[in-house]
Amino acid sequence: MLRKFSHTTVGALIANLLLVYLLFTLTRIIFIWTNSTLFADHLSLGYFFHILIAGLRFDTTAILYLNCWLILAFLLPLHWKENSKRFYKVVRVCYVVVNFIGLGANLCDCAYFPFTGRRTTWNVLQEFGGEGNFLTIILHEALPYWYLFLVAAAMAWALWKGFLSPKTGKVKAKVLYYIGQTLMLALAVGLTIGGMRGGFTSAVRPITMSNANQYVEKSIDAGMVLNTPFSIMRTIDKKAFEEKHYMSEEEALKLFSPVHVPADSVKFKPRNVVVFILESFSRQAMARGYMPFLSSLAEKGMSFEYSYSNGRKSIDGMPSVLSSIPSFVEPFFLTPAAMNEISGIAGELTKNKGYTSAFFHGAENGSMGFEAFAKASGFQKYYGRTEYNEDPNYNGDKDFDGTWAIYDEEFLQFFCDRINEMKQPFVTSVFTASSHPPYPIPERYKEQFPATDVRIFACIRYSDNALRLFFEKAQKQEWFKNTIFALTADHISESVDPEYLTDLGNYKIPIVLYAPGMTEVKGYDREKIMTQIDIMPTILGLLGYDKPYIAFGQDILNTKPEDTFAVNYIPASGYYQFLQGDWMLQFDGGEVVHAYEFKKDVLQKNDVKERCPKVYEDRLKSIIQQYMFRMNHNQLSK
Secondary structure, rough: OHHHHHOOOOHHHHHHHHHHHHHHHHHHHHHHHOOOHHHHHOOOHHHHHHHHHHHHHHHHHHHHHHHHHHHHHHHHOOOOHHHOOHHHHHHHHHHHHHHHHHHHHHHHHHHHHHOOOOOHHHHHHHHOOOOOOOHHHHHHHHHHHOOOOOOHHHHHHHHHHHOOOOOOOOOOHHHHHHHHHHHHHHHHHHHHHHHHHHHOOOOOOOHHHHHHHHOOOHHHHHHHOOOOOHHHHOOOOOOOOOOOOOOOOHHHHHHHOEEEEOOOOOOOOOEEEEEEEEEOOOHHHHHHHOOHHHHHHHHHOOOEEEOOOOOOOOOHHHHHHHOOOOOOOOOOOOOOHHHEEOOOHHHHHHHHOEEEEEEEEOOOOHHHHHHHHHHHHHEEEEEOOHHHHHHOOOOOHHHOOOEEEEEEHHHHHHHHHHHHHHHOEEEEEEOOOOOOOOOOOOOOOOOOOOOOOOOOHHHHHHHHHHHHHHHHHHHOOHHHHHHOOOOOOOOOOOOHHHHHHHOHHHHHHEEEOOOOOOOOOOOOEEEEEHHHHHHHHHHHHHOOOOEOOOOOOHHHHHOOHHHHHHEEEEOOOEEEEEOOOEEEEEEEEOOOOEOOOOOOOOOOOOOHHHHHHHHHHHHHHHHHHHHHHHHHHHOOOO
C-alpha cells in the first residue's frame, strides 16, 4: 500500500519533501561535526538530539520556501500534466537545482561559521558582492574542506536518484480529479503558509533567527538550530536599526553620552597618529607566543588585561577602531546609515587641526568597502593594490598573495615609505591582510614559519615579523618619536582553547598603545576594560583635542576603572553583550537573559542574572537607544 501511495501525486510529493528534510538534517549533523570544537564542552547526546528536533522547525520554513513551487507543480489541477512524462522531467531538474542550492548554502557555513559566529545572512552576500575575485576567494576558502565537495556531489546524486514522480496515465473522471486536486491544493496552501510562518494560529508571528534562542543553552548554539537558507531569507530587506524607547532622553544621557566635550583647560599637542588594524590578531595567538614582536611592543607601551573587539568581522572592525562606531545588528557598512555624516579620528584631525591623512589596505581598490569608508570618515588619500603596483621600488603583483592582497611585509614597507612623504602632523592607518584564509606565507619564509596545529598561527608569526620590520625601518625616521601608535585586531581568529570559545572569548583581542615620546603611555592595566571603540577617544585625549565630537567609546586613560565598559553584539543569538565592573550581561533587546561574573567565571559556567545590578542593564539600554536614534537620524557627527 505504501508503494502504491508513493506513486500517487500526493504520495510522490510527500516523499520528495521528506528526502529534502533528511538531507537538511544531514547537513546539520555535518555542521555540528565540522565545528565540534565550538560545542564539544557542552554537547551531550541528549542535547544533540534536542538540537536536531528543534532544527526541524526552521528547516520546515526553509524547505517550504524552496519548494512551494514544487507543491504547486504537483497539486495544480491540470489534467494534461498527469499524462506528461516531459513535465515531470522538467520538475525533477528544477527540484535538484533548487534544493542543491539550499543544501550547498548549509555546507558553505560549515566552513564559514567559525569566522563569523553566525549563519550567513543576506548582508553577508552583499558584503562580498563587490569583490572582483569572489570566485577565487571562495575556492581558496573551501580547499581545506575538500570533503564537503564530495558530500555536495553525493547529495546532488541523492536528489536526482531519489526524486519520485507520480505514475502517469490518462485522467478518466475529470470532474472528480479537479475537485480532489483543488481540495488537496487548498489544504496544502494552508499547511505551507503555516509551515513558512512557523505556526498556524493568528497569535504566531513568522519565526525569525532570534527564535532559535529558546532551544539552546548557549547563544552560539543557535547556529546549530538554524539553517543557512532560512537565515538568508529572513534577513532580506531587514531593517537593521529599530529605534528603542527604554527611557527619556534626559535619563539616557545621565547614564551614557556619546557626545565628548573637552574641558576648557585642554591644550592641543600636535603629534602624529598611526593606527594598525591587524587581520585576525587574537589574544589567543598572543598568549600562545605567536606574536613575539607585538608582545614586546606591549611591554614598552600600554596594554590591557581586558581588551575586546566590538564585532566579529573585518567590516565591523574598521568603523569601531577609526570612528568609534560599534557593530549592532548588522555591519555598519551594509546599512543605510553608511550614508550618514560620520565622525572619525581622521576627519576630526584633518578638518579641525590641519593634519594630512591617508588610509592603506593592500587589497584591490574598493575591496570590502574600505575605500568608501575611509573617505567618508575623513581620510584624504587611499593607497591600495593599485598604488602599490605603480611604485617602481616594489615588485607590483609579484608580491600579490594570489587571493586577497599584497603580502604584509612588502605592503608595510610601502606604508612606511609613503608616511615619510606625508607632511606632519599626520594621521594614517593600515589594515593588514595576510593573516586571512587561506593564510599565505611567501615561499622564502616557509621554513622559518612552519605549519602549526591551528592553520592561522604560522601566518600570524609571519605578519608579526612583517610588523617588526616596519618598526625597524620606522624608528630610523625623524617623525617616529613624535608619534602615537595604536595597534589592534579587527577580530579574533580560529579559536581552540576553552577560554576563547565562550561568548566573551570570541571578542578577546590585543590592544596596544605605544608612544615613544610619552611617559604616560606605559604599563599593563589589569582593571580597565578597553575596546576598539575606545581607541579614537583615547588618542584624541592624548592629543589634548579641544573640539566636541561623537564617539560611542571612552577616553580610557581619563576614565575611572569602574566606569569603563565593553559592548558588542552576538550575531548568532541577536544578544547584546555588555561588560562593566565585574559583570557581563546578555540582553535580547527586551530583558537580560544571562549574566556572569566574567573575571572569575572565565568559562561562563554560572549564570547569576538574578544578582546582576540593574544599573548595568540601564546603561546598556541607554547606549542602544542613543545608537539607534543617531543611526536613523544622521546624528553621528554632531
